Amino acid sequence: MHPKNLENIPKAYSPKDAEDKWYKYWEDHNLYHSEIDENKPAYTIVIPPPNITGILHIGHILNNTLQDIFIRYKRMMGFNACWVPGIDHASIATEAKVVALLKEQHITKDKISRDDFLKHCYAWKDKYGGIIFQQLRKIGVSCDWQRERFTMDDHYYKKVTEAFVKLYKEGLIYRGYRMVNWDPASKSAISDEEVFYKEIQGKLWYFKYPVKNSGEFVIVATTRPETMLGDTGVAVNPEDERFKHLVGKTITLPIVGREIPLFADSYVDKEFGTGAVKVTPAHDVNDYDMAHRNNLEMINIFNEDATTNGNVPPEFQELDRYLVREKVVARMEELGLVEKIESYTNKVGYSQRGNVPIEPYLSEQWFMKMDELCKPALQVVQEGRVKFHPEHWVKTNEHWMTNIRDWCISRQLWWGHRIPVWYHNNTKEIYCAVTPPVDIDSPEANWHQDDDVLDTWASSWLWAQDVFTSESDQKYYYPTDLLVTAPDIIFFWVARMIIAGMHFMGEVPFKDVYFTSLVRDEKGRKMSKSLGNSPDPLDLIEEYGADALRFTMTYIAPLGQDVMFSSEMVEIGRNFANKMWNAGRFLLMNAQNIKIDPLLKHKHIDFTDKWITSRFNKTIREVNEALDKFEVNAASKIIYSYVWNDFCDWYVELAKNRLYNGSDEVKSAVLSRAISLYEDMLKLVHPFMPFISEEIWQLLDERKEGQSISICEFPKFDASLVDDTAEKEIEFVQEVVTAIRNIRGEMNISPAKPINVFLKSTAVTFAQEKYIKSLVRIDTLTVDEHLDKPKACASAVVKGCDIFIPLAGLIDLKVERARIEKEIARILGSFNSVRKKLENESFVSKAPAEVIERERMKMADWQKALEKLQTILDDLE
């Protein structure tokens, strides 16, 4: 090993140069490209494809860091790791952006051809689609960029079409005139999942509807007065005594003059409003169902943009729905038919994309039958063939899968996978196939294709299976191993990918799903663009470094819980990176003067070496266990603690003794071993902090071009290196050292002032003495089992060993007495609680023997310590 010759290693780690340099190096050497290798097991992750309209936010950092950790870890573990990146065409979102862009140029969709519009979309994709991947490179993702996919690639497009055709032929896709969620902004249907509900401070209007030939009125309450223009009935609950005499009568709809029935339906809630509800079958889901049960007419009163159409009286036509609302209310007031108006909070469905209230709307759409498709998909999750982490999402999935309605998959848009259905112009015959009907008896001119495209999720549900473009790839890499995603797309994507996997492949799409934490700001609010509370990850990388950001995210984000994030938290990662950097700096600086000799690595071993090796091996085991359980957060804490506490705080400090005082050979052995341990530690850290680990690893030795820590073997746990004896020996040293430091601190003795220390003990080894001396500034250290307590000294008791520090002239008896009393009180508290336990007969008779034994040992130890401390205290009087 020949550490590089370094003139000046900077005191602080500077991420900027290292990050760009090593990312380029990894890409140039194509280190993360995967090809089929039958001698190696595959470990596969498909990236949740970002939208081509997407920009990098803090959630992406967490999500992609987690994926990168697993893919790097498995790669180092010897798997053929393959992380497939890609991007989603995001039909509705992209189309909205392109429409807006064209609007600036005063172009509307109806002025240009479908092909021209698609050209604009592709131009958008070329311009913006790659940005997010450039940004992701900044955090070090080890994706296989040669496998980058797009949901509109020819191969993928064909697969989406094939899936549609197959389902159509199986009778699982049908066309129907149904009530759908209509987005008036994009003028398209959307699925149930694309609707979100907002609480709106609105009003409840009470209208008087006259009952024909009776002089009576029925009062109906509504939150949407404008829809009364489409009313075709009034409903009451059949049990409602107040209206029994009116059921079957006719109502003359005010303004419109239409005669509509008053009927009974058990759907109506007697308690809501007046107990009578107006029924608008074409514009309300519940009314639609009631209309079916009661054979009501359905009158559609809206155009596609939610302006009124010709089915309403002329003066109300072609107006926006909210303007109509005002006009209807005004007219009703003129007619004296408004009973009262109350303020009312209700939940209004909004389009996730357009962010406008959706309109329940009758239209001809394509639907997918979900019942049968869900069954196997639900089963594999219930059985654990797909495991969710955290597990509780299984229930959420179950609830959705068992309450699902048919999926509206057609969208009245141009950007996306066009529905592979052709209609014959004359016969109206339907032709569904992957290719147009040119080669059947009718010439092409007689057919026209369905204008609509598919819901984006009806393409991305094939992601896990069809990013692999050859059969052999698909066979080798599918099913994939892990999916990492935010829980908000569990229905949109995760559940549907499982459905698709089971239906088309007969196999689960992935074995494990990791649902990431939701990142919130320091006030607990969701990070969002509109609140402006989401820091730009690129700024954070610029300020703190990518590794710092990555590490901080995993350090603070536990599995299954939201995480509070603020920019200052990235200091955790930055400081940690700097700590590692400086430990490396220390070793490299010593290597300028001390010869590194790998042959000496196993010579001159003492208990400190055995201890750190033991600790390191246990750390490997703990990290393996944590990652196997997807507890990334725990793994990062284990690593943090090993690096900082064990390696830096104690091991490096212990090593200094021999590094400064040993013979040349001892120095050489100690440093060679330390650097080797440090290198192994870097490998442990690499999946979490790829850049800094690579940077230092490359400095530790002359590396060949193309070598990288990222393709080294991950350290392996070796049970034979676990050494409990050495750990106990170090523990004793640590406790003695801490006790002495404590006395120094509490007695306000300058660390520079040398002191003398007496240890009354039988079992302190010479080596332990040596290290104790070097870790606290001690002039003389006297160890003797028959020691008399010196006069005027500070004392402590550790593991049955008395520590005396004579402090003639320095000691304040009052302070010392307070110290000892505090210590007695602390131990006495514990002692008493254990004593009570042991005096309790039912504890002694019912608790397991080893628990009782442990308690007895504890009590004996504390009793001894208490006696000693009491003697010390008495001496002080």
Add this chain to the structure above:
RNA sequence: GGGUUCUUAGCUCAGUUGGCUAGAGUGUCUGCUUGACGUGCAGAAGGUCAUAGGUUCGAAUCCUAUAGGACCCA
């Protein structure tokens, strides 16, 4: 309204099947130009584990209720 989940130190969080004196980081206080690191080192203070019951020899951990928060679905 239904479901899921959470409440532990000033703050952010650990605490695996109930059993060592409930831990860490950060903040606070004290001291430190100790030959890697002040993005640091050493030491200290700080918790009736949301509340009330229950199960148990034993509860932060299991059960029930209450209060408060978050998310999802309707």
